[in-house]
Amino acid sequence: MTLQECYVLMGADYSEVSGRLGKESRIVKYLEKFRKDNSYSNLCTALEEQNWQDAFACAHNLKGMCLNLALTNLGSSSGALCEELRGGAPKEDLSSMEAVLKADYAQVERAVDVLLEEMEAFAL
Amino acid sequence: MKILVVDDMEINRDILEDMLTDEGYEVVLTANGREALTVLLENPREFDVVLLDLVMPELDGFSVLTQMQKKSLLKDLPVIVISGERDRESEQRSLDLGATDFISKPFDRHIVIRRIRNTAELFRINALWSGRSDARRKRCRSSTGS
Numbered sequence: 295m296t297l298q299e300c301y302v303l304m305g306a307d308y309s310e311v312s313g314r315l316g317k318e319s320r321i322v323k324y325l326e327k328f329r330k331d332n333s334y335s336n337l338c339t340a341l342e343e344q345n346w347q348d349a350f351a352c353a354h355n356l357k358g359m360c361l362n363l364a365l366t367n368l369g370s371s372s373g374a375l376c377e378e379l380r381g382g383a384p385k386e387d388l389s390s391m392e393a394v395l396k397a398d399y400a401q402v403e404r405a406v407d408v409l410l411e412e413m414e415a416f417a418l
Numbered sequence: 419m420k421i422l423v424v425d426d427m428e429i430n431r432d433i434l435e436d437m438l439t440d441e442g443y444e445v446v447l448t449a450n451g452r453e454a455l456t457v458l459l460e461n462p463r464e465f466d467v468v469l470l471d472l473v474m475p476e477l478d479g480f481s482v483l484t485q486m487q488k489k490s491l492l493k494d495l496p497v498i499v500i501s502g503e504r505d506r507e508s509e510q511r512s513l514d515l516g517a518t519d520f521i522s523k524p525f526d527r528h529i530v531i532r533r534i535r536n537t538a539e540l541f542r543i544n545a546l547w548s549g550r551s552d553a554r555r556k557r558c559r560s561s562t563g564s
Binding site: 313314315316320323324327328331333351354355357358359361362363364 | 426433502
């Protein structure tokens with residue numbers, strides 16, 4: 295899988311990220327770091343515990359990373375959740391937003407994992 | 419040129435570090451506002467520009483700007499806020515608290531580098547003119563004997 299194909303699978307914008315950040319090897323390095331980052335798992339925990347302040351901070355971090363890496367779909371769902379949590383307890387039920395976020399994250403997770411596995415296999 | 423980067427997210431710090439070192443800048447990375455203030459207070463004359471995130475644990479970007487304005491050694495140091503907050507209030511508040519410029523995420527290397535260069539140049543010219551004004555004031559004082 296190429297990085298461009300990975301971006302299509304993630305529902306993300308390759309031309310945008312390459313225009314802004316340049317080198318392909320660096321974008322792969324950032325995606326690898328994204329996979330190791332715990333903002334998403336911390337967000338899930340905070341939502342489960344209804345710790346709205348932590349949930350906002352995690353959603354905000356996730357949104358920031360997605361913006362920088364042009365992860366369009368995940369950036370949009372984490373951004374929507376972030377806005378809902380701004381100022382504390384949400385006014386609406388979050389279950390549908392959480393479902394979209396989880397689906398978007400799973401899409402990114404799968405695509406990045408396949409990309410990194412294939413790159414590792416190719417390097418061996 | 420030496421730049422202090424303040425961002426709690428490792429990926430964001432990495433992206434900025436790569437962009438800045440490509441340009442030949444020296445970069446120091448910090449992960450929150452408290453750490454940044456400690457570094458700045460230990461080396462107040464060492465940095466040319468600070469790149470500051472807003473939403474961070476420990477001490478957020480607004481508090482860093484407020485603290486910097488209270489310290490005579492830091493209040494003239496140029497700060498460019500780089501934030502995922504894209505609302506007018508955050509931008510206005512940052513500028514009111516002494517930030518020189520405001521860049522919204524996502525980072526674009528051309529824009530980040532250009533804004534840093536412009537900011538550093540403006541501060542260099544400003545410092546030059548301040549020095550000339552001081553010298554002129556001293557000359558006036560000595561010629562009038564006051």
